[in-house]
Amino acid sequence: MQIQFTINGKSQSVDVDGKTPLLWVVRDVLNLKGTKFGCGKAACGACTLHVDGEAVRSCSYPIKFAEGKKITTIEGLGEGDNLHSVQQAWKEEIVPQCGYCQPGFMMATAALLEKIPNPTDEDIDNNIVNICRCATYYRMRKAIHRAAEINGAT
Secondary structure, eight states: OEEEEEETTEEEEEEOOTTSBHHHIIIIISOOOSSOOSOSSSSSOTTEEEETTEEEEGGGSBGGGGTTOEEEOHHHHSBTTBOOHHHHHHHHTTOOSSOTTHHHHHHHHHHHHHHOSSOOHHHHHHHOOOOOTTOOHHHHHHHHHHHHHHTTOO
């Protein structure tokens, strides 16, 4: 099945089975390795990316639903040395421990800040439900508040 979409600002067309999860198209067909495989059941959030601005668990999102959509991966969140506010905050707060799940957390956070520019701790707890085996949640919360500051929300 031929599927056309925009990824990180570039037009893309792939010929794959429509049931193939978006995650595997991004990683294996397009060779964008920042989006990670975690559980394969849309539970952990390591595979989070944006589809038309919404945070999506790409391991359970069939590529056929991406037709005509705008997809953003962690590679497209910032531009070169111009980091997205979330990436800058993650760096400033030294969030990652092992780092494996962090692209998914950053993508979920960027989507949250589009909807709630100055989230409370409760907003964060209710919306950022990804899983981190290293338990860097405290540093992530600080980074989310810092990203809101960088964006001028506080």
